[in-house]
Amino acid sequence: xxxxxxxxxxxxxxxxxxxxxxxxxxxxxxxxxxxxxxxxxxxxxxxxxxxxxxxxxxxxxxxxxxxxxxxxxxxxxxxxxxxxxxxxxxxxxxxxxxxxxxxx
Amino acid sequence: xxxxxxxxxxxxxxxxxxxxxxxxxxxxxxxxxxxxxxxxxxxxxxxxxxxxxxxxxxxxxxxxxxxxxxxxxxxxxxxxxxxxxxxxxxxxxxxxxxxxxxxxxxxxxxxxxxxx
Numbered sequence: 001x002x003x004x005x006x007x008x009x010x011x012x013x014x015x016x017x018x019x020x021x022x023x024x025x026x027x028x029x030x031x032x033x034x035x036x037x038x039x040x041x042x043x044x045x046x047x048x049x050x051x052x053x054x055x056x057x058x059x060x061x062x063x064x065x066x067x068x069x070x071x072x073x074x075x076x077x078x079x080x081x082x083x084x085x086x087x088x089x090x091x092x093x094x095x096x097x098x099x100x101x102x103x104x
Numbered sequence: 105x106x107x108x109x110x111x112x113x114x115x116x117x118x119x120x121x122x123x124x125x126x127x128x129x130x131x132x133x134x135x136x137x138x139x140x141x142x143x144x145x146x147x148x149x150x151x152x153x154x155x156x157x158x159x160x161x162x163x164x165x166x167x168x169x170x171x172x173x174x175x176x177x178x179x180x181x182x183x184x185x186x187x188x189x190x191x192x193x194x195x196x197x198x199x200x201x202x203x204x205x206x207x208x209x210x211x212x213x214x215x216x217x218x219x220x
């Protein structure tokens with residue numbers, strides 16, 4: 001079993017929909033990262049969090065340390081949000097990624 | 105300011121040859137990471153530098169892989185006697201603070217390595 005599990009693997013949404021991507025992990029961590037990989041391959045760090053919730057624009061990340069679970073939410077999704085979203089735990093073990101496609 | 109840069113952007117080599125991949129981190133960033141992403145696969149941690157030292161080399165797939173960092177800045181990942189399974193995109197990232205995975209990372213554009 002992978003130590004970092006993401007769901008869903010693929011997600012297709014209509015523009016404007018609320019998106020949730022989940023990440024569960026089985027190891028102790030001090031921080032969790034959410035990354036975005038664009039179709040061209042470039043990777044951008046969206047959030048690093050160790051507790052609670054962070055918000056940046058239309059993106060919200062939450063983490064529950066006791067339950068070993070984190071979620072990434074996108075409000076009012078837009079086609080430009082189409083990308084692969086990846087979670088990673090402290091020592092940089094990665095989930096397999098969630099491929100998001102937002103249709104206009 | 106300048107981001108993380110990597111060179112070359114693409115490298116095609118023949119099986120058995122040695123290759124060197126270079127990473128220039130953001131100036132002043134103490135931590136530097138190398139990752140690998142094989143075609144259609146997820147990200148894989150290779151090695152982490154804290155300054156010039158590499159406290160964790162556990163991700164290097166074999167003894168054909170080595171990396172060094174000099175002057176707390178530029179890093180080179182060397183793959184000796186390349187094999188076809190080494191074909192992948194090699195990504196470098198840097199972050200301001202030491203402590204593996206405890207700070208925001210800034211990623212370079214990657215080097216796409218193809219071993220024929």
